[in-house]
Amino acid sequence: MSSTPIYTSIIVILILMSCSPKTAEQSMSKQVNSSTKSSSKVESLLAQMTLDEKIGQMNQYNGFFDVTGPAPEGGDNKKKYDQIKAGEVGSMLNVRGAKEVRRMQELAVENSRLGIPMIFAFDVIHGLKTTFPIPLAEAASWDMDYIEQAAAVAAQEAAAAGLNWTFAPMVDISRDARWGRVMEGAGEDPYLGSRVAVARVKGFQGEDLAADHTVLACTKHFAAYGFAESGKDYNTADIGLSTLYNVVLPPFKATVDAGVGSFMNSFNELNGVPATADEFLQQDILKDAWGFDGVMVSDWGSIREMIDHGHAADGEHAAELAANAGCHMDMESALYTKHLKALVEQGKVPLSIIDDSARRVLEAKEKLGLFEDPYRYCDEAREKERTYTGAHLKVAHEVAKRSIVLLKNDADVLPLKKSGQKIAVIGQLADSKNSPLGNWRLASDDNSASSVVEALQARAGNEINYSQGVMLYSGQEFFVMDININEEDASGMDEAVSLAESSDVVIMVLGEHGMQTGEGRSRADIDLPGMQQELLERVHAANPNVVLVLMNGRPLAIEWADQHIPAIVEAWHLGTKSGDAIADVLYGDYNPSGKLPMTFPRHVGQVPIYYNHKNTGRPGPSDAVFWSHYTDVSNEPLYPFGHGLSYASFDYRDLSVSVDSVGRKLDVSVSVKNSSDVDGEEVIQLYIRDHVAKVTRPVKELKAFEKVMITAGESKTIDFNLTEADLSYYDNRGHLVFEPGAFSVFVGGSSQTVLEQKVEVE
Numbered sequence: 001m002s003s004t005p006i007y008t009s010i011i012v013i014l015i016l017m018s019c020s021p022k023t024a025e026q027s028m029s030k031q032v033n034s035s036t037k038s039s040s041k042v043e044s045l046l047a048q049m050t051l052d053e054k055i056g057q058m059n060q061y062n063g064f065f066d067v068t069g070p071a072p073e074g075g076d077n078k079k080k081y082d083q084i085k086a087g088e089v090g091s092m093l094n095v096r097g098a099k100e101v102r103r104m105q106e107l108a109v110e111n112s113r114l115g116i117p118m119i120f121a122f123d124v125i126h127g128l129k130t131t132f133p134i135p136l137a138e139a140a141s142w143d144m145d146y147i148e149q150a151a152a153v154a155a156q157e158a159a160a161a162g163l164n165w166t167f168a169p170m171v172d173i174s175r176d177a178r179w180g181r182v183m184e185g186a187g188e189d190p191y192l193g194s195r196v197a198v199a200r201v202k203g204f205q206g207e208d209l210a211a212d213h214t215v216l217a218c219t220k221h222f223a224a225y226g227f228a229e230s231g232k233d234y235n236t237a238d239i240g241l242s243t244l245y246n247v248v249l250p251p252f253k254a255t256v257d258a259g260v261g262s263f264m265n266s267f268n269e270l271n272g273v274p275a276t277a278d279e280f281l282q283q284d285i286l287k288d289a290w291g292f293d294g295v296m297v298s299d300w301g302s303i304r305e306m307i308d309h310g311h312a313a314d315g316e317h318a319a320e321l322a323a324n325a326g327c328h329m330d331m332e333s334a335l336y337t338k339h340l341k342a343l344v345e346q347g348k349v350p351l352s353i354i355d356d357s358a359r360r361v362l363e364a365k366e367k368l369g370l371f372e373d374p375y376r377y378c379d380e381a382r383e384k385e386r387t388y389t390g391a392h393l394k395v396a397h398e399v400a401k402r403s404i405v406l407l408k409n410d411a412d413v414l415p416l417k418k419s420g421q422k423i424a425v426i427g428q429l430a431d432s433k434n435s436p437l438g439n440w441r442l443a444s445d446d447n448s449a450s451s452v453v454e455a456l457q458a459r460a461g462n463e464i465n466y467s468q469g470v471m472l473y474s475g476q477e478f479f480v481m482d483i484n485i486n487e488e489d490a491s492g493m494d495e496a497v498s499l500a501e502s503s504d505v506v507i508m509v510l511g512e513h514g515m516q517t518g519e520g521r522s523r524a525d526i527d528l529p530g531m532q533q534e535l536l537e538r539v540h541a542a543n544p545n546v547v548l549v550l551m552n553g554r555p556l557a558i559e560w561a562d563q564h565i566p567a568i569v570e571a572w573h574l575g576t577k578s579g580d581a582i583a584d585v586l587y588g589d590y591n592p593s594g595k596l597p598m599t600f601p602r603h604v605g606q607v608p609i610y611y612n613h614k615n616t617g618r619p620g621p622s623d624a625v626f627w628s629h630y631t632d633v634s635n636e637p638l639y640p641f642g643h644g645l646s647y648a649s650f651d652y653r654d655l656s657v658s659v660d661s662v663g664r665k666l667d668v669s670v671s672v673k674n675s676s677d678v679d680g681e682e683v684i685q686l687y688i689r690d691h692v693a694k695v696t697r698p699v700k701e702l703k704a705f706e707k708v709m710i711t712a713g714e715s716k717t718i719d720f721n722l723t724e725a726d727l728s729y730y731d732n733r734g735h736l737v738f739e740p741g742a743f744s745v746f747v748g749g750s751s752q753t754v755l756e757q758k759v760e761v762e
Helices: 004-019 040-048 051-057 075-085 098-111 135-140 144-160 180-184 190-205 241-257 279-289 305-309 315-325 335-345 351-367 380-385 390-403 452-457 493-501 532-542 559-564 578-587
Strands: 059-062 091-093 119-122 218-222 262-265 295-297 405-409 422-426 463-467 505-511 546-551 567-570 650-660 665-674 680-690 701-710 715-722 741-748 755-761
Touching: 040 351, 051 059, 051 335, 051 351, 059 075, 075 098, 098 119, 098 380, 119 351, 135 144, 135 180, 135 190, 135 390, 144 190, 144 380, 144 390, 190 241, 190 701, 218 241, 218 279, 241 279, 262 279, 279 315, 295 351, 305 315, 315 335, 315 351, 335 351, 390 578, 422 452, 422 493, 452 463, 452 505, 452 578, 463 493, 493 532, 505 532, 532 546, 532 559, 546 578, 567 578, 650 680, 650 741, 650 755, 665 680, 665 701, 665 741, 665 755, 680 715, 701 715
Parallel strands: 059 091, 091 119, 218 262, 262 295, 422 463, 422 505, 505 546, 546 567
Antiparallel strands: 405 567, 650 665, 665 715, 680 701, 680 741, 741 755
């Protein structure tokens, strides 16, 4: 028989394949890229595993029963229990405590065929028992060493509690203070956000993931979650490629370069595709372009939520889409265990995808040392020794002090005199030991924060009197869906006003309860909630010598306070040592050095507002009406990104920029003098502007900063070196490009910098 018909048939088939949609195997063939790095142990396990066992490694369950009690009987919990014993659960979350984790681990290790241990995960967002400032507050410190130390302490306590995996850091850039989860990130700037993200990954993971004091970090949420429309959590994100590549992605890329072990995808859709099924994000960018070889876990139930998005027809379809897009582990949907085996048998999900996912999970377990000792994190004596220690509290105190931002200090109202004054402390938050812990404090002890009142009363010299004033909230504070905010009951206001009248100084502690920010807690109005504004105005009328201490998890619109209150301190939610840190700053025992990581608007109508905006074609200002502005509110922020005062004064002078056109580098130096009689730290910030580009650039971009202690009367010369990469940007295809031309270099103590020099770079 002639072979010509055979060749003809092959050609026809190839032509048809090239014209038809790619199969799952074809479209995902690039994903199988981790096996070259796998150890013989991992490959040996894979060779022995059944399909059910491999899929089981892709399955993560929330803790569903008391491991110190009887085994579940019947129902879904019994099924989960049996799956653990069969080796069909790769990870658990929200099981913590050395004793509890060991018992759960024993179910898998002692009963399953291959004895593969599970990974135990928890949202260790800003500490475990020892609670640090919320991440947005930590970012306000601009102190990478202390941010890394905070993460290292959190990791040590988590590891001692049997945990091996934290779902942090959140590196989402956001420009919208209405979004509740701004408290969980580092603010609006991709450069600062990248630096903070790397510090936290290093702190969590340390030098050795197999050590008994480190945990696997997880970069989240991939991607654009912080750009949710109208600031509503879980909402659609709709941004251009320039914003994606230049603003959203840099912190994620920085953590990959820092060796982060896992990623989490986000709830939102981008370009009409839910992130959980986005091959462009998870495959083309994360794995192919960046070379990420770790684990991608879904967010809670996000695979199932693709049905509600209108992207998946049902649970089986959702599992198919997520697995083929590169999501290696299903958090709490249970759709992989229900559907992946049939999808593989039908050819809709290639076996290579299952192997790659299981391999990545097994590799993470090997790096954590779990194959060597499944119970290495389950030492009850060590848990007691390493939890809530004096050393940990000291770090928490230091980080809290550095996170405070002095927004305003007219007539040097602060620091307070240390003796001879009658001081009124007003506001329910001033006496709270719970709210300062903030949201995402899942393992902290209730009422374990130091309060402002007790911290001030512990210091001798002044008479400290407290009045709650109007109640901000009522009811249970911890683990509630909504804080019950008082909008009507004015009782207590007259008492507070009377106390203010008879006092030398009034400290008003106002803001948001810790549970008013965080996941699912978006606000349409970002002023002082409840009746606090009325309380502030009445107290100010009685005694204008007011210090406003803000406790909040997002920028607030407080223009009235800025116009009337002489001193304003941004104290965020500072964690365990909150009151002590605030007292240190109020009395001048610590000179505030924090700088804002997010812009404060004058009015919620300005949101989203951010310093690194585009110039537009009609930037203004102009005498005519036809330029980009509001007719009822200034374009200018209330407090700009990078703003933060000190009890010292810093003078910037002698900016020098030299150009190395051959190497396309800029050498920048500036002299900063402390012109006061108080030692202080200053964050010297360097911004650039690329004046002409094929893809327009912002009016300013942060490119470097240095936090420096400058003693009273001292001058220091600070040097910065900008490389070609610093002067480059990402085009709309994700390529880093440099274009010669005019650049401005700005240096100062905030994004509203004081020194500028324009140069040409060839």
